[in-house]
Amino acid sequence: MTAPPSAFASAADVTSLLVLLCVMAMLRAPFVRSQVRIYRFQSLAVTALVIVIASTHHLDGLYALAAISFATKVVVVPEIMARLAPSLDADLSSSARLKTASMLLLAGGASAFGFFAIGALHLPVRTLPGPALSIAVASLLISFLLVILRSDVLSQGIAFFSLENSVSVASLVVATALPVIMEIAFLFDLLVAVVAFGLLMRVHHRRAKTLSTEQITRLRG
């Protein structure tokens, strides 16, 4: 008889699945507002996983990481994105390079590839919960797709932040007791990325008078 999964393993599996579903939902979100909301929820799920790991592995330092993660990813970043968007109700259907059904089909293919490729590696981590890492890598690949398939800077920015969440989940399940330096790296990455992305989005909007990237095609070849 096999032992029931631990609280950590269950939480990791559920969180990675939620992150995957969120990025899928971002692909078919009709408005910027919906994408920001989905990102907020995705980040909340990642923060919850950090708290579970802190509790089950008795790593008090991770509570601080969870608090900062909540403050930045759930509150500050979505708020900044909302302020940057000239209209949160902007229709995203025109910024999609493919129809929703085709995008979801591609996303399904990418996620299947990520899931089975990682599974085939048989990574020897004793603490590695079930399929969490494979699902996290699958959502990472869909985040890549999201960047490619959306042609507006806000969606591309949100896709990048979603990729960060996927990397966070993968890291948390692979190396539960991250050294402090790695935790700092994560937070640093998020903060500087927000600053740089925010600045560049503003510059782009000021020059192009639009958030679309369709017109930035001068530099080719």
Add this chain to the structure above:
Amino acid sequence: MIARVALASIAIVPLVAAGLSWIAGEKVKRIATVSAGFVSFLSAIAITNLLAGGERSLHLGSLLTADPLSAVFCLAATFLYSATSAYSLGYVKHRDAGSSRLFNQRFFIGLNIFCWAMNMATIVNGLALVWVAIEITTVISALLVALDDTDGATEASWKYMLIASMGLGLALLATVLIYAAGAVGIGHGFSIGFTPIMAAAKKLPPQMVRLAFVLAVLGYGTKMGLAPVHTWLPDAHSEAPTPISALLSGALLAVSFYAILRYFQVAATTLGPAFCRDVLLAFGLLSLLLASLYLASQRDLKRLLAYSSVEHMGILAIGMSFAAPIAITGVLLQVLAHACAKSTAFFGAGSLKEKLHTKDMTTMRGGIHLLPWSGTILLLAVLALSGLPPFAIFRSEFMIVQGGLATSSGIATSALVVLVTAAFFGLSWSTSRILLAPASRDAPRRGELSAWMVAPMVVGIGLLAVLGVHVPGGLIHLLHRAAAELHTPGRVSR
């Protein structure tokens, strides 16, 4: 004592210069930037001397360290810092009429922080810290690329930020995987410095190291400009202000290559050299092939030089894939030579662009006539980049080819020679036309823009010639030691 002061100088002085650039007046910020560049370069020379003299490695606390491998890259990055800061004096002065005080302030702050981050990437102790430093370079350089505030600069900056950040996301995953592999091999709670992970490299689980290495090459390869993830590079290099283009090409690509080499060290020890060779060979050949094709069809001078960078990064990757000691020594010499040659070429291209107010090669004529010094040195730098003697790139490429033949990599070596020759024709044909053809009637007056813009070019081409004719004994000893750190003979496991 000297080692500590040198490491501390590299870590602190550029930040002081950045601070002064923020609060002080025009003159002070220029003096501070040039001084910081030279102090950093002199510190790197001091580190090189100590390591060449037999020191195994140098430390400052647990966070900063220098060994022969890091010293080579630190030397390249700090040389670029000093050369670029000197060139920038002339560049900014020449632009003064058209640029605001705000531009100058942002330019000097950004330049100093960018160089600081690149220098730090070469002397920090641990893969996680290398990642943090390279992430800082991305953020700062993306903002610097956008500094000219043109449509092209904004577009290039956005593409660069997006593509490089996603690449660094993969590199972060690679870092975490290496840490997790370490936790499996030597238990939780170990320091993520280079020493513990290298000491335990043979005990690490091969599957995780294999995945980490591929992710690292893909992630840092994005910043290094390896095809097919190089697409940001020609845009950013061509649209950035010229001093930033020189730094991006000569130093940033090398620093990203340094990060890959640190993974190479671990992976080659764990897996044996075959897997790492295969991965690098595939990326290297693709980069070289693509660059040699694009070099023949460029119309933008700075974009041409950018594709030349893709070519040289491909050569470095192929050289590492040969994994012979002489090829690896050649690769490390090529890092130094490329830093000198590419910065000199970009400086020349920038001066020509400022003189003619265009970088479209179909309309540029009379480069040597209009800029007797810069034009001539640009031509020499392009010939050096094309691998002609007596310059150092000829020597380094010769060593790489020699290594390829020594390891029986006949097909790869032949491909390298053919593609480098194709790139030579593309690069030299385009540039010789704009430099040697007579100037048009409505061309501006003959004469250099500024002595500050010529001096770093003279030094750069001089160093290229010196390194090509005779590499100083201390430096060649350092290169051999660094190559020995990277050379992993032994069983081939796939």
